[in-house]
Amino acid sequence: MEKIAQQAAGFPKPEGVFSYGTAGFRTEASLLPSTVFRCGILIALRALQQKAATGLMITASHNPEADNGVKLADPTGGMLSIAWEVYANELANAETVDALIGLVADIMQKEEIPEAGARSEITVLLGRDTRKSSAGLAAAAIAGIEAAGVRVLDLGLLTTPQLHYLVRAYNRVPAEAHTEEAYFESLASSFRVLVGKTQGSGAVICDAANGVGASKMTTLLSKLGPLLEMEVRNEGKGALNSNCGADFVQKEQKLPTAFESPRDDGRRCVSLDGDADRLVYFSCENGEMRLFDGDKIAVLFSSYIGALLKAVPKGEISSASVGVVQTAYANGSSTEYIRSTLGLQVETTPTGVKFLHRAAEEFDVGIYFEANGHGTVLFKEEWAQKVLAAPTGGDAAEGEAEVALLKLKALIRLINQAVGDALSGVLLVEAILRHNCWELQDWDALYTDLPSRQLKVKVADRAKIETMDAETRVRHPADLQPLIDATVARYSQGRAFTRPSGTEDVVRVYAEAATRAETEELAVEVARHVYDKAGDSQEQTTE
Numbered sequence: 236m237e238k239i240a241q242q243a244a245g246f247p248k249p250e251g252v253f254s255y256g257t258a259g260f261r262t263e264a265s266l267l268p269s270t271v272f273r274c275g276i277l278i279a280l281r282a283l284q285q286k287a288a289t290g291l292m293i294t295a296s297h298n299p300e301a302d303n304g305v306k307l308a309d310p311t312g313g314m315l316s317i318a319w320e321v322y323a324n325e326l327a328n329a330e331t332v333d334a335l336i337g338l339v340a341d342i343m344q345k346e347e348i349p350e351a352g353a354r355s356e357i358t359v360l361l362g363r364d365t366r367k368s369s370a371g372l373a374a375a376a377i378a379g380i381e382a383a384g385v386r387v388l389d390l391g392l393l394t395t396p397q398l399h400y401l402v403r404a405y406n407r408v409p410a411e412a413h414t415e416e417a418y419f420e421s422l423a424s425s426f427r428v429l430v431g432k433t434q435g436s437g438a439v440i441c442d443a444a445n446g447v448g449a450s451k452m453t454t455l456l457s458k459l460g461p462l463l464e465m466e467v468r469n470e471g472k473g474a475l476n477s478n479c480g481a482d483f484v485q486k487e488q489k490l491p492t493a494f495e496s497p498r499d500d501g502r503r504c505v506s507l508d509g510d511a512d513r514l515v516y517f518s519c520e521n522g523e524m525r526l527f528d529g530d531k532i533a534v535l536f537s538s539y540i541g542a543l544l545k546a547v548p549k550g551e552i553s554s555a556s557v558g559v560v561q562t563a564y565a566n567g568s569s570t571e572y573i574r575s576t577l578g579l580q581v582e583t584t585p586t587g588v589k590f591l592h593r594a595a596e597e598f599d600v601g602i603y604f605e606a607n608g609h610g611t612v613l614f615k616e617e618w619a620q621k622v623l624a625a626p627t628g629g630d631a632a633e634g635e636a637e638v639a640l641l642k643l644k645a646l647i648r649l650i651n652q653a654v655g656d657a658l659s660g661v662l663l664v665e666a667i668l669r670h671n672c673w674e675l676q677d678w679d680a681l682y683t684d685l686p687s688r689q690l691k692v693k694v695a696d697r698a699k700i701e702t703m704d705a706e707t708r709v710r711h712p713a714d715l716q717p718l719i720d721a722t723v724a725r726y727s728q729g730r731a732f733t734r735p736s737g738t739e740d741v742v743r744v745y746a747e748a749a750t751r752a753e754t755e756e757l758a759v760e761v762a763r764h765v766y767d768k769a770g771d772s773q774e775q776t777t778e
């Protein structure tokens with residue numbers, strides 16, 4: 236406690252309230268040192284309580300360069316347990332060092348963490364993105380972790396999914412290699428199995444958002460050699476996430492900077508976000524952009540895995556329960572396709588990987604994706620072990636069932652089981668397109684998205700909006716939902732909802748309808764209702 240008290244004095248809390256949002260704390264970087272220091276303490280306490288390694292990542296992901304943030308990983312590699320978010324909020328908002336010490340003591344008592352013990356054997360893995368403020372904030376995190384008496388393994392620049400992957404690998408029993416090299420090797424070797432002798436159809440162009448994904452993708456490509464042809468753009472010279480990256484491409488539905496029509500017409504393109512935990516594909520034809528968002532990726536993955544399960548011999552492996560998890564942002568056409576054409580169960584959760592991940596864990600094979608490109612496929616441990624233990628001669632020439640089994644084994648190693656990962660996601664999309672001998676048009680033809688639009692409304696206090704029913708309806712202000720309902724009812728195939736963002740200081744509005752014009756109109760009308768009921772003094776902005 237003494238060490239915490241000494242160190243805490245160097246990280247005074249600025250004025251204001253810090254709140255643990257959709258994926259941790261996120262705000263203007265200069266306000267964050269005290270919060271990050273305290274998150275260091277918290278994630279060290281979590282490691283001590285669990286007697287296993289945890290993780291801390293310095294990143295503000297899709298936000299602009301001036302922002303930063305912190306994401307926390309549990310020993311499973313998943314996001315910090317929701318039950319501990321309360322502690323995170325309490326620690327971040329303690330006004331004085333004494334108050335902080337009191338809260339730490341409370342947590343230790345409640346969670347039965349002994350004051351002394353074999354602390355130095357417990358480790359927190361630390362990673363950071365390429366923001367200018369990230370190295371300084373990593374130092375604040377180290378101070379917090381060490382003040383709590385726990386060892387730091389500083390891994391330097393990493394993508395968020397790499398950090399989560401390495402935490403999971405660190406804690407696996409029996410132990411798995413937990414080096415970046417092992418991560419790349421696992422992705423590269425499983426991709427090799429998946430693509431076999433299939434040929435790619437030309438180079439894919441990657442928009443790396445000027446983020447940490449650029450150098451990591453380049454390393455991955457060096458491991459793959461001629462197996463994957465890719466050109467990386469927005470590789471770090473320009474401004475992070477500015478008119479580029481997965482969030483920009485998906486929300487604006489515009490080409491990112493460094494991509495133009497007609498030069499890039501017909502090319503297969505993919506966009507990562509600032510910390511490479513999201514991906515969306517896109518293409519451009521005659522100046523018009525086609526988006527292949529998280530929903531389209533979920534459909535592609537679901538049908539591919541479904542086909543593999545049909546190809547293996549009937550039994551415990553083929554009879555896996557398969558389900559898809561989405562949020563309210565999922566395009567209505569994708570949900571309909573997954574339910575009716577693929578015949579799969581669809582669950583809907585509130586926004587946030589932490590919710591989707593938990594819901595996906597209920598299935599033997601749980602595919603989860605947010606429309607914004609966050610997602611992965613989870614394999615239940617017992618089911619995955621059956622697949623890995625199933626005998627194969629290792630000879631792909633032995634027939635369809637053998638090949639399918641080898642591919643399922645490769646999928647278990649390719650797909651990040653801790654959190655959605657743009658690098659492994661790109662490899663899986665590329666492998667499936669090759670396997671199907673598909674161009675993007677073939678993928679696009681699976682179903683037609685309803686036109687959709689997202690807007691941001693800037694209000695004085697976004698917390699004024701409270702939602703319910705997986706964020707599809709507004710609870711407060713009470714007179715807002717009836718207005719939205721009446722508006723939506725006037726549009727054919729209309730659907731709209733609003734929710735406060737947990738990463739940006741805005742309220743988000745989503746709308747879809749039968750035509751592009753109707754969608755635009757519906758989105759603006761709903762945004763106006765939101766502004767009228769919760770807008771106070773600030774102006775309305777749209778993206």
Ligand code: G16
Nearest residue numbers: 257258296297587588736737738739
């Ligand atoms: C984070 C979360 C995602 C969420 C996104 C936007 O992503 O991990 O689950 O969809 O924020 O959240 P909100 O709409 O609440 O702002 P990232 O990529 O920014 O870390």
